[in-house]
Amino acid sequence: MRYLDLRAEGFRNLADCRLEFHPEVNWITGANGQGKTNLLEALLYLVSGRSHRLARDEDLVGFDRDHFFLEGSLADEGGQALRFRAACERGGRRRMHLDGEEVSRLADLVGLTGTVVFGPDDVGLVTREPDRRRRFLDYTLAKTDPTYLRDLMAYRRILRQRNALLQARGGGPHLEIWTARLIEHGARLVLARRLNLRVLGEEAARFYRAMGGDGEDLVLTYRSPVQGGTEQAVAASLGARLESLAASESLKKQTLAGPHRDDMGIDIGGRNGRKFASQGQKRSAAVALKLAQAEFLARVRRDRPIVILDDVFSELDELRRERLCRLVGRQYQTFLATPQPEDLNRELFGDLRRFRVEAGRIQPE
């Protein structure tokens, strides 16, 4: 999938504009605070209804405006054009349209165009708490497997109920029922994560190698005390684990084992990347993970994702920068924003279009 053009009115600080994009590389430059990220946000929002900064619809309306309006055409792999429209009045409900028809389920949009955004904060995928990595895995799998989504929703609800019971009574006779239900859905989640992580891991390793330069390998593992290669085996293992934790659970009043406590291990060169990797390695690993996710999602959708890189070069060395550019520029339509023009060696790309952003005004070169 790739963007052909975009029309934006009243979106954040952006001056009303009509832009036509390069099919491969679109480079957005401008000092901080001028509106680079707002443009990237508009590109993501229009095709997915979400903001990578988790903004509310209301916040997207320009400061002195009463509504925003976005419209853009995209072309899929076969060259077929799709027309997206998103609009929201201040204090009103946003409306999304695809080829003139209102989109009621956001999920229908998300499945349509894979868009991967990488921002400065995304290195947290490697460095921060396990929760970030679990959400990454859950999102990836839920988007590609409705059974996973169903198990995940049920699991989360059961977990809340079980914790509420532990809180209220520290256990009691009907804890067993919640435990049985937790195991039923939890075992399927653990197994699906473990199986799919192999595919995702291979993809991420490939990207890391292509970008790396340190000759070291990226290896993703599923970290869980729960073992087993079949649903029954995982269920038995999780059951045994919960049983051994029964005393601690009634003391701490929460569920202490299950997929909500597991983690994704990110090893670089055989060592825990979270602790031992350099900034550059961590950042490369995070980029590799996001690209792997995009590929994983694209495989199901049979279309290429759009890649948005928001100020990711600052902590990459020259070699990694160069390799990342070569990697994404050739395979995907890429939007990349950098604060300094010298952050990017445009010789790396055969051809690109540059946009300068100043005080919300976007000037194509």
Added chain:
Amino acid sequence: MDYGSPLLTRLVRGLTRLPGIGERSAQRIALHLLHAPVEESRELGRLLGELREKVGFCPRCGFYTEGGLCAICADARRNDALLCVVEQPVEVLSLERSGAYRGRYHVLGGVISPLDGVHPEDLNVDTLLRRLDEEPVAELILALSAGVEGETTALYLAERLAGRALRLTRLARGLPVGGSLEYSDEATLQRAFEGRVELK
């Protein structure tokens, strides 16, 4: 909003507290009562006054009654071998309207949900077990909601009923009648597949 009469204003405000009634509807109802024949509002007032005094719950099944057994429990033409467990009395109304069922009911009073402070002993489980001891029930049909709590409650009941010579069933899940595959969500389709039945 000032209706020119404090009483009218209070009536409108009171009506807006009812489920599904906004200010506009409340105003329409109040003004209708004001202009309609006086018997209409007298009769309504009398009914409202008696509602809480006379209508209670059936001591056997938990459905609505004006004292003694409810009409369904008292109906000798009902099939004693079938007992259907529902969460709330309102579900009895839905099932009765469908005309699909001629057995008897048992209102559980909710589903297990620790988040809402509802535990098994808050439900009418003991009365259910007693009924199963006393009545010639051959099949117990669980008609609980399809969410996590409904399913957990079903599991809990199944455990409490283990060892009894009783057929335990639950309502089928799947495609709505007249529904098309194209517009069904994935979870529903999955359930429909799991619950497929033999064409005889």
